[in-house]
Amino acid sequence: MEEAGRAVATAAQRLAPSGRVVLLAGGGANGGDALVAARHLSVAGRDVQVLAAPATHPLTRLNRRRLKAVGVSPQVLSPARLRAGARGAALLVDGLLGTGFRAPLRPSMEALIAEVNAARAQGAPVLAIDVPSGLEAGPARAAGPAVQADATVTLMGWKPALLFGEAATRAGAVDLTPLSVPRAWVAPEAVAARLPDALIGFWLPERPADAHKGTAGRVWVLGGHPGTAGAPVLAGVGALRTGAGLVTLHSLAELPLLHPELMVRRHPSWPEALPALAASGLPDALAVGMGLGPEAAEVARAVLAWKVPTVLDADALQPDLAGAGHDRCVWTPHPGEAARLLDVPTAQVTGDPLVSARALQAQMGGVVVLKGGPSVVAWSGGLVVARGGHPGMATAGMGDTLAGVIAALLGQGLDAARAALCAVRLHARAGERAAARHHYGLVAGDVAEELGGAWLDLRATGR
């Protein structure tokens, strides 16, 4: 609690370097954090006003005494006091409810939350402790009445509510304070991390000046079927725009020849094509499944046996491939495909993407990218939520492009987890750049065109 409160005080100093800070303390440990923050701010010479509910948590009671010892006496928390106190305040600190909150809100608390939001509307910025009060920390749900924060200092680990769905918009800018506590204390759903762009930029591979197309990654895309013949082309373009040296599309369908840089081989049947391809010398990376049609599972099973770094997307995401993944493969389901793999309703996947991504990874092996806004990347060693992108990316073909990006990075030598993490961030950044020009009208090809610029953006932060 001491460490948490100190982190809150530091954030408060940053958000409001001068003026009166009003701290709201509920009865639980979240309120205790607010009391600790008030003590640090007061000792630092700041004008603090503390409105506190009766303490129910023993550490909160202790910190009330410690606060009094430095000369600050909390006032009784009530909507009227809050309204009066918020007038002219430089900052409101919301320590009303934390992870102990379970909906529904009691009416007395709802009235306090309404006052916080009214004060914010009048111009007082709000810093939330751990989670904005009124949000349950766990799986994302439709948020009821909750504090709208400008910033949140979250403690120990990420909470799903801060990452997904409408609730996430209540938190403002979130900063994680890890706290020196045993890892076992941190709830498994809270360990999802977000990677800084600097790390992605550092991982993106550099190539020597004498690189040639044979060293920049040979990628095969296996996909396409009458009616979905564009999907492998989009993946191929995604791979080219991510620097793949040689990209060949293999299909039974006639593919639209929109990009002369892509090589295309049409095959009579997969049972004939696959042994011939294996005998011809395998590529550095594969992307399989985009628009491939009903034979996708068999094709995917065959290529997984090659043990080449492989992205499995779209039609290749079949439940009977469970356990067939190897440590160099990446599965890229959207929530509908994830639901089919897990045999659960789609709402269960979107309701708890962290748990779903972890379950998929355990089921399929390798690395899983559960796509969405944001996407979740899960591998045996961790779980990362990759924010960014733009709602304009909700359009057909966007996932095909991502599969090509992942394949290109696998082909350039990144391991599966890093390839997935870098690709998701590159794709999202390219989407942001494309959206600046096309907004909701952006299409997958626009995102592909921005991949080079996105790479430079990320590299600039990483080196």
Ligand SMILES: NC(=O)C1=CN([C@@H]2O[C@H](COP(=O)(O)OP(=O)(O)OC[C@H]3O[C@@H](n4cnc5c(N)ncnc54)[C@H](O)[C@@H]3O)[C@@H](O)[C@H]2O)[C@@H](O)CC1
């Ligand atoms: N667990 C730990 O090790 C740490 C916890 N910390 C803090 O502790 C918080 C969790 O503390 P608690 O478990 O005491 O929980 P909270 O402080 O979130 O909530 C408990 C309080 O909320 C009230 N409450 C619960 N549901 C309500 C509802 N529906 N309507 C109105 N009031 C309701 C309870 O009466 C109680 O007063 C975290 O969010 C974080 O701020 C930090 O100090 C860091 C360390």
Ligand SMILES: Nc1ncnc2c1ncn2[C@@H]1O[C@H](COP(=O)(O)OP(=O)(O)O)[C@@H](O)[C@H]1O
């Ligand atoms: N609102 C959004 N915010 C950020 N990214 C998004 C959003 N909507 C879609 N995307 C991204 O676009 C891609 C869509 O993939 P997918 O649904 O498989 O498309 P398709 O099957 O048509 O190729 C995913 O990478 C996803 O993360």
